[in-house]
Amino acid sequence: MKIINRIILTSALISGYQGYVLGQAPEKTDSIGQEEIKTQDWTSLIEEITENSENEMNAEDWQDRFSELSENPIPLNTATKEMLESxxxxxxxxxxxxSYYLYRYGPLVSLSELMLVEGMDEQTLRWMKPFVRLGKPVSFPIEMPAWKNALKYGKQEIRARFGRSLQKKAGYAHASDSTLKNDSYSGDPFHIYLRYGFNYKGKIQWGLVLEKDAGEKLWNKKNKGIDYASFHFSLKDQKRIKTLIIGDxxxxxxQGLVCASSFSMGKSASGTAIEKIGTNISRHFSASESGFFRGIGATFILKPFVWQTAETKGIFGLEMTSFASIRNIDAKIAEGSFSTISTSELHRTIKESAIKDQLKLYTIGTHFSLKTNHGQFGLTGLTYGFNADFNPEPKPYNCHYFRGKQGGNGSLNYRLRYKGMLFFGEFGMDANGNTAFLSGTTLHPDSKLDISxxxxNYTPKYQAYYGNSFSEGTSVQNEYGFFATxxxxxFKNWRLNAYYDLFVFPWLKYGIDKPSNGSDHAIQATWKPSFNSEFxxxxxxxxxxxxxxxxSNTLLPVEKQTKDQMRIQISSKYGNWALKTVIDGNLTKTIEKETRGFSASQEVNYSPNEKPFSLSVKYALFDTDHYDNRIYSYEKDLPGTFSMTPFYGQGNRFSLLLKYKLTNAVCIQIKIGHSVYQDRQQVGTGLEQVQGNQLTDIRSLFLWKF
Amino acid sequence: MKRIIILFLFVLYCTSNISYCRNELFTGASCQKDGRSMALGGGMIGIEQSDSSAVFLNCQLPYNLRELSIKSIKLTNPTKWMKLDVLWAQTGDAVFQENYLSLGASRYLSGSFMLGIKAGYYHYSLISDEKGGTLLSEINCSYKLYENFKIDIYIFNPTGSKINKGENDIPLYQSFHIGGLFSNTEKAEWLFEIEKVQQEKLIWHLGFEYAVWDTFILRTGLSANPLKPSWGIGGKFHRLKYSLGGNVHPVLGLSSCFTISYNW
Incomplete structure (x- = not known):
């Protein structure tokens, strides 16, 4: 059978259908050139995710995660289920x-063979390409690296990023005026980012991130050094220690009802993978200054359950993850209490610097994971506490918010398989006995059809400080909903995706002064006339x-707001050239008014083979009536940064990304973005305001791998 | 009535400093709206293209007013490396004159992907001795998604050029066009195009062309906003090609356009 399969595959390759040629992903992934090529392949995936979440922080997490995955591609022939789940x-x-294919036919001889795996489609393979390789079969348990070898053969990387806006912002202009000095930026307009990382086959990793935002002081009484510093040391597969991380x-x-500081797919018109799957504990290696833990965390294998081969598979496996964290958070503490937690991550003015790291957040917790042949169960418990009382100003909408010094959550999660169906879910409870529940099913009735x-059901009183699960709102609270995708x-070259989400907020929310409901649906058709083109x-x-x-001090009447959006996206690759055209339009309707938004962009990429440089140019024209009609447009950017520019008003934007590989190990990149607005003579607000209708930002990156 | 409209347009021009003719002068991928384009509903993809050396003479008559007529001449010459074209377009009368001169270069970077860039200079002068000008740019690219389906993109004035007048700069519009051209048979072609001019409503164009014989073609189209039906004919005699097109504005009436070209 495998021979027949391979004959089919060979025929497909000979017939020139390059769609099947995923190519042999290189064993070595340290070449910058290779990374650049790969990066282009997964940016569209991030764009789709970010557009749905409309959350740049989330995008940065995704970027970091995918970047790490692409740097350490998963060896398919030896991968465990957990590795694939990542x-x-x-x-x-x-x-x-x-896994069935590998069990039935043995190791893959080519990545192209993935096309023969049931349920794999072209899009998934294209997305997978940067993150996987074949890998040689190895015996279990995995060999532990010798420290001497690890240090000798480990890969190191240094990234340095500098950037600034060319126009002078109001925050810097005030600095020369003594009367406005308290309301001005204390530092220079440069954004500086430095990152060092060590990686030995994903088993031993450590890294350091230093960052200063534009306007922050490099050195002052408060900041003894750079504004943000993050360090981690990570060890994997060391006997009974599956993962150990010290640092961030x-x-x-x-499913995130209790704790999820990493990413999720969320609502997407590009797939049906709605379940949160992935690792329990992972290093924090980005400049994101919120949402992570600082301290120590480890996953221990209490009883091994090796999934890969029948010979080594046990009846069940049990793992335990324990962690402890102490973090300083920005908040203004007055008389032993605070009303809000600042998530801006900026410390440019005296006022912003005054609240830096004022609040301490202590967290400890444990998670048990039980794996069997048919399913997986998890039990989680965590408790957290502040060194001051959280006491937000009482408002009708926030009467169920967390208050006090201490909180905690517990949950039970499951994943079960039955006759090709997958059931997953989680039941969570907070320290006050309030509950939240999520359950999902994935069906595969036909090879051409996937349904999820x-x-x-998140009760209004449920409180989970670290919760981050599937929801329409920003928190895991006060929401009931049903989602289907x-x-x-x-046909062969046609794919249809659709989703429908119905949600109810049983209590008031910020900006909605009554219990409310809504719906969200999308339909997307994808036509691939050839492997290189997509409509x-x-x-x-x-x-x-x-x-x-x-x-604002009274309960306001509420109205329905409907936002209809349409997008046409055409992309094509011809040799060294790649083109992408995106047309966006939207219509926002309320009782009072109808407003429209429009954006059109053209991107041209040039990546010549065997040349050390590549170029990406994008032009966008936008015209929106109102901020509600803003359109998010993805823009290629430097590694580790993510540009999802919101377009509103009338104007155009031009961006240029130039990459130049000096040697096999050293690469320089420059990004320039220039926006011109037709409808205003001042751009931005407050201290970020710029006189004139133009805004130019320039950034550069130095990347050294050794 | 027509005179009143002219007067209105002229007053509008003087007050806003944006000429009606200026916009028309720049219309289309080649900075001219030829007979084929107008017949297909005004889409820029309908504009006559030539892979050989050719000279085009074109005359537009917006609302059939001689005072608003736009005359242009274009020369195209494919070289080994790229196709070059030169265009000169002119409009105006004794009160005002506008001229546009452009030089373009386009190249097929692969069998189905073409990229073109143009640089031009626009100049206007009024009877009151006021005059001005600016450099402009245009970008167009074309790619074949499928054997019978081609996508064209055209961006006018991406750099946002404006006429410098001290504190009272005269802005020139920017626009983005995307269109698709589909041929379901050898004889028929369908065109759909979206045009967005900065700070204006979205305009769409729809066109259909049918070759009755090899030497004679019928065309019809529709565009909005405002809704304008259009029609036209085209044909050839040996190396000489001609096209005639017209459309009807719901208020301002009939406009027409005639193009003649010689290929060698």
Whole structure:
């Protein structure tokens, strides 16, 4: 059978259908050139995710995660199920199909063979390409690296990034005026970012991140050094220690009802993978100054359960993850209490610097994970405490918010398989006995059809400081909902995706002064006339309640707001050239008014083979009536940064990204972005305001791998 | 009535400093709206293209007013490395004159991907001795998604050039066009195009062309906003090609356009 499969595959390759040629991913991944090529392949994936979440922080997490994955591609022939689960867009069905294929036919001889795995489609393979390699079969348990070898053969990387805005912002102009000195930026307009990392095959890793935002002082009484510093040391697969991290790390347990500081796919019109899967504990190696843990965390294998081969598979496996964290957070403490936690991560003015690291957050917790042949169960418990009382100003909408010094959560999560169906979910409870529940099902009734369904019930009183699960709102609280998504491969080159989400907020929310509900749905058709070309058309519509404008100290009447969006995206590759055209339009309707937004962009990429440079140019024209009509547009950027520029008003934007590889180990990149607005003579607000209708930012990156 | 409209347009021009003719002068990928383009609903993809050396003479008559007529001449010459074209377009009368001169270069970077860039100089002068000018740029690219389906992109004035007048700079509009050209048979072509001019409503164009014989073609189209039906014919005699097109504005009436070209 395998011979027949390979004959089919060979025929496909000979016939010139390059779609099957994923190519032999290199064993070595330290070449900068290779990284650049790979980076281009997964940016569209991040764009899709970010556009749905409309959250740049989330995008940075994704970027970091995918960057790490691409630097340490997963060896498919020796990968454990957990390793495959770390590729977030792979569905449970696809992982199962791949494992069955490996079990049935033996190791893959080429990545092209993945096309023969049931449930794999071209898009998934394209996305997978940067993150996987074949790998040689190895015996279990995995050999532990000798420290001497690790230090000798480990890969190191230094990234230095500098950037600034060319126009003078109001915050710097005030600095020369003594009367406005308290309301001005104390530092220079340069953004500085330095990152050093060591990596030995993903087993031993350490890294240091230093960052100073524009306007922050490099050295003053408060800052003894750079504004933000992050360090981690990570050890993996050391006897019973599966993962040990000292320093900064992220956690994710179950579906995120209790704790998930990393990423999730969320609502997307590009796939049906809605389940949160992935590692329990992972290093934090980005400039994101919030949402991570600082201290020590480890996963111990209490009883091994090796999934890969029948010979080594046990009846069940049990793992335990324990962690402890102490973090300083920005908050203004007055008389032993604080009302808000600052998440801006900026310390440019005296006022911003005064609240830096004033609050201490202590967290400890444990998670048990039980794995069997048919499913997986998890038990999580964590408790957290502040060194001051959290006491936000009482408002009707926030009466169920967390208050006090201490809180805690516990949860039970599950993943079960039955006759090709996957059931997953989590039941969470907070320290006050309030509950939250999420359950989902993934069905695969036909090789051309995938369906996922998810329901959620987060009671208004449920409190989870670290919660981050599937939701319409920003927190895991005060939401009931039903979500369904499907993907239908209608014809050979056509794919249809759709989702529908119905949500109810049983209590008031910020900006919505009554219990409310809404819906969100999308349909997307993708046509691939050839492997190098793609045509996508997407319609989205979201209806939500929002307050009518008026006095803020009273409960306001609420109106429905509907936002209809349409996108046409055409992309094509021809040799060294790649083109992408995106047209976006939207219509926002309320009782009072109808407003429209439009954006069109053209991107041209030139990456000549065997040349040390590549170039990406993008031009965008936008015209929106209102901020509600803003359009998020992805822009290629330096590694580790992510540009999802919101377009509103009338104007255009031009961006240029130039990469130049000096040697095999050293690369320089420059990014220039220039926006011109037709509808204003001042750009930005407050201290970020710039006189004139133009805004130019320039950034550069120095990357050295050795 | 027509005189009143001219007067209105002229007053509008003087007050806003944005000429109606200026916009028309720049219309289309080649900075001229030829007979084929107008017949296909005004889409820029309908503009006559030539892979050989050719000279085009074109005359537009917006609302059939001689005072608003736009005359242009274009020369194209494919070389070994790229196709070059030179265009000169002119409009105006005794009160005002506008001229646009451009030089373009385009190249097929692969079998199905073409990239073109143009640089031009726009100049206007009024009877009151006021005059001004600026450099402009245009970008267009074209790619074949499928054997019978081609996508064209055209961006006018991406750099946001404006006429410098001290504190009262005269802005020139920017626009983005995207269109698709689909041929379901050898004889028929369908065109759809979206045009967005900065600070203006979205305009769409729809066109259909049918070759009755090899030497004679019928065309019809529709564009909005405002809704304008259009029609036209085209044909050839040996190396000589001609096209005639017209459309009807709901208020301002009929506009027409005639193009003649010679290929060698």
């Amino acid at each position: 590729i977030p867009f792979l569905s449970e069905e696809q992982i199962e199909s791949l 790390y992220n956690l994710q347990f179950g 369904i998810l329901t959620r 499907c993907e239908w491969k209608i 996508v058309i997407r319609f989205k519509s979201k209806t939500k309640d929002k307050n009518l404008s008026g006095e």
